[in-house]
Amino acid sequence: MSGPATRLGATRDRILAAAEALFMEHGYAVTSLREITARARVNLAAVNYHFGSKEALVREVFERRLGPLNAARLAFLDRLEAAAKGRPLPVERIVEAIVVPAIRVSHDPLAGGAVFLRLLGRAMVEPTNYVREILPAHYRDVIVRFKDALGRALPHIPRQELAWRMHFMFGAMSYTMAGNDTLQLIGSCRLDGADDAEAIVRRLIPFLAAGLRAPVPASASRAPRRAVGTIGRKAA
Amino acid sequence: MSGPATRLGATRDRILAAAEALFMEHGYAVTSLREITARARVNLAAVNYHFGSKEALVREVFERRLGPLNAARLAFLDRLEAAAKGRPLPVERIVEAIVVPAIRVSHDPLAGGAVFLRLLGRAMVEPTNYVREILPAHYRDVIVRFKDALGRALPHIPRQELAWRMHFMFGAMSYTMAGNDTLQLIGSCRLDGADDAEAIVRRLIPFLAAGLRAPVPASASRAPRRAVGTIGRKAA
DNA sequence: CAATGATTCAAACGCTCGTTTGAATCGGTT
DNA sequence: AACCGATTCAAACGAGCGTTTGAATCATTG
Numbered sequence: 229m230s231g232p233a234t235r236l237g238a239t240r241d242r243i244l245a246a247a248e249a250l251f252m253e254h255g256y257a258v259t260s261l262r263e264i265t266a267r268a269r270v271n272l273a274a275v276n277y278h279f280g281s282k283e284a285l286v287r288e289v290f291e292r293r294l295g296p297l298n299a300a301r302l303a304f305l306d307r308l309e310a311a312a313k314g315r316p317l318p319v320e321r322i323v324e325a326i327v328v329p330a331i332r333v334s335h336d337p338l339a340g341g342a343v344f345l346r347l348l349g350r351a352m353v354e355p356t357n358y359v360r361e362i363l364p365a366h367y368r369d370v371i372v373r374f375k376d377a378l379g380r381a382l383p384h385i386p387r388q389e390l391a392w393r394m395h396f397m398f399g400a401m402s403y404t405m406a407g408n409d410t411l412q413l414i415g416s417c418r419l420d421g422a423d424d425a426e427a428i429v430r431r432l433i434p435f436l437a438a439g440l441r442a443p444v445p446a447s448a449s450r451a452p453r454r455a456v457g458t459i460g461r462k463a464a
Numbered sequence: 465m466s467g468p469a470t471r472l473g474a475t476r477d478r479i480l481a482a483a484e485a486l487f488m489e490h491g492y493a494v495t496s497l498r499e500i501t502a503r504a505r506v507n508l509a510a511v512n513y514h515f516g517s518k519e520a521l522v523r524e525v526f527e528r529r530l531g532p533l534n535a536a537r538l539a540f541l542d543r544l545e546a547a548a549k550g551r552p553l554p555v556e557r558i559v560e561a562i563v564v565p566a567i568r569v570s571h572d573p574l575a576g577g578a579v580f581l582r583l584l585g586r587a588m589v590e591p592t593n594y595v596r597e598i599l600p601a602h603y604r605d606v607i608v609r610f611k612d613a614l615g616r617a618l619p620h621i622p623r624q625e626l627a628w629r630m631h632f633m634f635g636a637m638s639y640t641m642a643g644n645d646t647l648q649l650i651g652s653c654r655l656d657g658a659d660d661a662e663a664i665v666r667r668l669i670p671f672l673a674a675g676l677r678a679p680v681p682a683s684a685s686r687a688p689r690r691a692v693g694t695i696g697r698k699a700a
Numbered sequence: 701c702a703a704t705g706a707t708t709c710a711a712a713c714g715c716t717c718g719t720t721t722g723a724a725t726c727g728g729t730t
Numbered sequence: 731a732a733c734c735g736a737t738t739c740a741a742a743c744g745a746g747c748g749t750t751t752g753a754a755t756c757a758t759t760g
Contacts, residue, residue, distance in 0.1 A: 239737080239738085255493060257491060257493035257494050258493050260716075260717060260718085261717080261718060262716080262717080262718095270738090271737095271738055271739050272718095272719095272739090272740090273720080273721090273739070273740090274738070274739090276718080276720080277736095277737075277738080278737095282717095282718065282719090392668075392671075393671055395639075396636040396639070396667075396668065396671050396672075397636075399635050399636040399637070399638065399639025399640055400632040400636045400639070400675075401635070402639055403588070403632075403634065403635025403636070403639060404632065428628075430681060431628045431632075432628075432632065434679065434680070434681055435675040435676075435678055436675065437678070438675050438679075439636075439671040439674050439675035440671075441674070442670040442673070442675075443670065443674075444670070445670055475707080496746075496747060497747080497748065498746080498747080498748095507707095507708055507709050507710085508709090508710090508748095508749095509708075509709070509710090509749085509750080509751090510707085510708070510709090512748080512750080513706095513707075517748080517749080518748065
């Protein structure tokens with residue numbers, strides 16, 4: 229890190245771009261440095277020279293994009309709240325502030341295009357040790373702010389219920405961003421618009437907004453009929 | 465496959481159980497046969513003897529659970545439709561028929577407990593070649609049947625919109641099943657009930673049902689304001 | 701009990717991985 | 731022109747991978 233800065237950094241950038249693309253296509257765990265350096269037209273040793281290790285490269289691939297993306301989300305929310313002057317925001321607007329910046333990233337070839345979105349969707353379910361550790365640090369602020377905004381927009385929904393619904397929301401988002409094949413499976417016929425990011429937003433936002441403000445079932449917060457089994461993480 | 469059947473099959477089963485658990489904990493790609501056989505207290509060569517290859521083992525880990533799970537879902541839907549005698553079902557019931565059998569699996573230690581659910585959630589975003597190929601074959605029938613049922617329950621929603629919403633639904637489900645840490649991140653305070661599978665169902669179903677029957681925005685199916693960029697899969 | 705087929709086992713195979721090395725090359729400065 | 735730090739390069743390192751092998755062991759049958 230730091231350093232007197234490379235003259236142009238062409239090699240570094242080519243490695244980052246190649247790594248991002250390959251992680252997206254085949255997954256992080258199975259992508260080798262030899263594939264990355266071959267794609268980047270760069271010597272194998274360049275990765276360890278410029279980044280120190282594969283792990284550091286992975287970290288940098290994420291951090292290069294995640295910072296600006298989440299900053300854009302917060303700025304979006306700031307703008308909405310400033311315009312609303314203390315009044316609670318419509319749920320749709322809040323969801324928009326989460327989803328739209330991601331789509332913007334996918335439009336901007338300079339920001340990595342749709343490649344990074346898929347990578348991000350993958351990362352959120354990535355089991356590998358240090359990949360999972362990268363995201364929370366970047367998402368903490370975003371989550372706190374948006375949980376707060378949603379809490380004001382949906383005051384009748386218990387905070388805990390809201391936390392779950394945000395969890396579901398991130399699930400639907402990540403899954404969609406990861407670009408899974410479910411759609412091809414569901415729509416046996418042609419499913420146009422799958423390549424149009426804005427179309428996805430227009431479909432995703434109403435779905436999520438409706439889910440977020442669903443009526444709270446009477447049994448949700450009290451008197452569980454029966455508590456059996458677990459679905460949580462194992463005790464290591 | 466076939467074969468005169470092993471006398472007891474203890475070794476086979478131990479390998480399957482160990483593989484399932486380890487795939488869940490660390491992900492499929494980074495789990496080695498040596499880890500699996502060590503956990504199963506079995507010789508390394510036993511995997512290739514009993515399954516032929518690591519790929520075949522992975523396939524069998526999934527198929528052992530996925531068949532019964534999806535059969536249970538279809539049976540659940542059959543029961544609902546038989547009782548309804550042709551009348552459309554409430555969306556909540558249909559969603560229940562998808563979610564509840566999964567939770568049942570998670571209750572049944574003999575069926576692999578919650579381990580398999582997390583594994584399944586992971587698999588749905590797994591980029592690795594042959595893992596992605598396993599699921600569609602098992603899910604095709606389920607998706608067709610449930611798409612049909614939802615189409616009758618929500619006749620005013622265009623089929624294509626419905627396909628997208630089912631996609632979002634599978635996303636939220638998979639993500640939740642995969643047991644991600646988002647929840648810990650969202651609920652800065654304690655988030656009880658995370659270990660209670662039934663509690664998850666009670667929260668997930670209203671969310672999904674509300675999302676599925678969200679009002680269709682006027683602009684959703686016509687006159688996209690602008691089509692820029694793509695979010696779909698790259699052209700290989 | 702001897703024979704047979706199924707199973708287990710320790711050891712090794714060839715391969716790919718991330719990383720290291722030390723020399724070659726490049727650009728800019730004195 | 732001579733120098734020098736930064737960068738590139740070809741080659742190798744040791745470790746771990748999935749798989750194969752061939753002998754040892756086991757359980758059953760004639």
